[in-house]
Amino acid sequence: MIGIIKYQAGNLASVSNALDRLHADYIVSDNLEELEKVDAIIFPGVGHAAAAMDDLRSKDLDVWLKNTKKPVLGICLGMQLFYESSEEGDCKALGIIPGRLKRFDSSKAKVPHMGWNKFESVKKHPILRGIENKHFLYYVHGYYAPQSEHTLATCDYIEKFTAVTNKDNFIGVQFHPEKSGQVGSLLLQNFLDMVNSS
Numbered sequence: 001m002i003g004i005i006k007y008q009a010g011n012l013a014s015v016s017n018a019l020d021r022l023h024a025d026y027i028v029s030d031n032l033e034e035l036e037k038v039d040a041i042i043f044p045g046v047g048h049a050a051a052a053m054d055d056l057r058s059k060d061l062d063v064w065l066k067n068t069k070k071p072v073l074g075i076c077l078g079m080q081l082f083y084e085s086s087e088e089g090d091c092k093a094l095g096i097i098p099g100r101l102k103r104f105d106s107s108k109a110k111v112p113h114m115g116w117n118k119f120e121s122v123k124k125h126p127i128l129r130g131i132e133n134k135h136f137l138y139y140v141h142g143y144y145a146p147q148s149e150h151t152l153a154t155c156d157y158i159e160k161f162t163a164v165t166n167k168d169n170f171i172g173v174q175f176h177p178e179k180s181g182q183v184g185s186l187l188l189q190n191f192l193d194m195v196n197s198s
C-alpha cells in the first residue's frame, strides 16, 4: 500500500492517476496514523517551497517525513524539500539531504526549465532500471539541486543539476514521472517493485 502525502502543494490527481494506471493500491492522506500503516510514501509537489514547508509543519508532516524509515519517493518540489534549504523563499526545508536549492540564472536561458529533457545516469540504482540516457522526461522547475555525493543522475539545463537523488530510504526525482509517459511509468513501477521486494 502506498501513501501519497496530502498537502497543499501536492499535485495529487496526476500522481493518483499514474498509480491507477499501474493498478497500485494507495491512499491519499495527511493523517499520521494512516500514513504509519502504509508500506511506502510518494511525496509529490508543485508550488512554492516556503509555502509547502509551512503547510507540512502545520500538520507535523515535516517531522514525520524526516524520521520515517519507509521508502519515500519525492517528486519535483517533494524532492527539493528533502534538502536543507532552498533559495525559493529563502526557506529551511526537511534537512534530510545536505545542500541548498539554487535558482537558475535567468540571464542565461528561460526560467523555469519547462519541457522534455534527457538525463545522464551517474550511479546504478533499482529506481533507474530500464531507464537510459537516451530517454526524455518532463521537467517544470525554476530551482535546482547542485550535484552531490547523493546524485544518481543529472540533467543539463543552464547548469548540470541533480535529476535523481538518493539518501538511505529517500529517493527524489526532479522531473515528473507521472507526466513522463512510458518512461515515467517505468520509474514509478520500479519504485513499486522496490517496495514489494523489501
Ligand SMILES: NC(=O)CC[C@H](N)C(=O)O
Pocket: 045, 046, 047, 048, 049, 076, 077, 080, 088, 112, 140, 141, 142, 143, 144
Ligand atoms: N513544479 C514546481 O512546483 C517546481 C518546484 C519549485 N517551485 C521550482 O520552481 O523549482
